[in-house]
Each structure stands twice: as C-alpha cells, then as structure tokens.
Amino acid sequence: MTDTIFGKIASGQAQADIVYEDDRALAFRDLNPQAPTHLLVIPRKPLATLSEADSDDQALLGHLLLVANRVASEAGLENYRVVVNNGAGAGQTVFHLHLHVLGGRNFSWPPG
Numbered sequence: 001m002t003d004t005i006f007g008k009i010a011s012g013q014a015q016a017d018i019v020y021e022d023d024r025a026l027a028f029r030d031l032n033p034q035a036p037t038h039l040l041v042i043p044r045k046p047l048a049t050l051s052e053a054d055s056d057d058q059a060l061l062g063h064l065l066l067v068a069n070r071v072a073s074e075a076g077l078e079n080y081r082v083v084v085n086n087g088a089g090a091g092q093t094v095f096h097l098h099l100h101v102l103g104g105r106n107f108s109w110p111p112g
Contacts, residue, residue: 006096010044020071024063027071027101036104037075041068047097050086068101077103083111 008014009028016028019039030038041064047053053061065082072080080103085092091112 004094004096006040006042006094006098007046010042010096019074020067022067024060025067027067030100034100035102035107037072037077037080037102039068039071039075039101041071041099041101043097048095049092050084050097053097064097064099068099072101072103075101075103077101079103081107081111 005014009016009018010026018026018028020027020041023044025041025043027039027041030040043060043064045057045060047057050061068082080101083100083102084097085100
C-alpha cells in the first residue's frame with residue numbers, strides 16, 4: 001500500500017510537514033486544509049479503510065485517537081473535530097486509513 005501518497009509519507013518516500021511520529025503512527029499538516037488547523041493522523045501499518053481493520057488492530061486504532069488528541073493539544077486546539085471517511089461514498093480520496101483533525105473555527109452539525 002505504499003503506492004498511495006500517505007503510504008509513501010509513512011515509508012519516508014515522500015515528504016510532508018510532519019508534526020508527530022512514532023513507530024506506529026505519524027501526523028502531518030493537510031496540503032488542502034478545510035479548517036485553519038487541519039492535521040492528518042495515519043498508521044504506519046497499511047490499512048486502506050477503517051472497515052478493513054479487525055480486532056488485531058484494536059490497540060492501533062486507540063493509539064491513532066490518542067495521537068489525534070495529542071497533536072490537537074500541541075496545536076493549541078481546545079475544541080476540535082476528528083473525522084474518518086470510510087470509502088469513496090463517504091468522501092475518502094486516499095485509500096490509506098487517516099484521521100482528519102480539524103480545528104480553529106466553529107463547526108456546524110450535522111456535518112456534510
């Protein structure tokens with residue numbers, strides 16, 4: 001799955017403005033931000049979609065949420081939204097699991 005841009009970023013084959021990384025995940029600034037702060041959190045493990053994850057990925061999925069919280073805090077966000085799009089019909093355009101961390105403005109409900 002290193003053929004996606006996120007896979008290439010995770011493997012070090014492509015550059016990004018990385019704000020956090022560890023052995024399981026990394027976070028970087030979105031090139032097409034939808035909010036004043038728009039970060040992406042991705043696993044290093046190649047998972048195309050959230051629905052591809054299984055019970056073996058439980059700790060990884062929890063870790064991704066903790067990383068999202070950490071980078072939001074480090075970005076000074078008190079209020080923020082975390083979004084996961086699952087599949088093209090939900091708006092997923094890069095098929096490497098990723099969490100959008102959005103903040104810096106007010107959001108409405110329902111989204112989309």
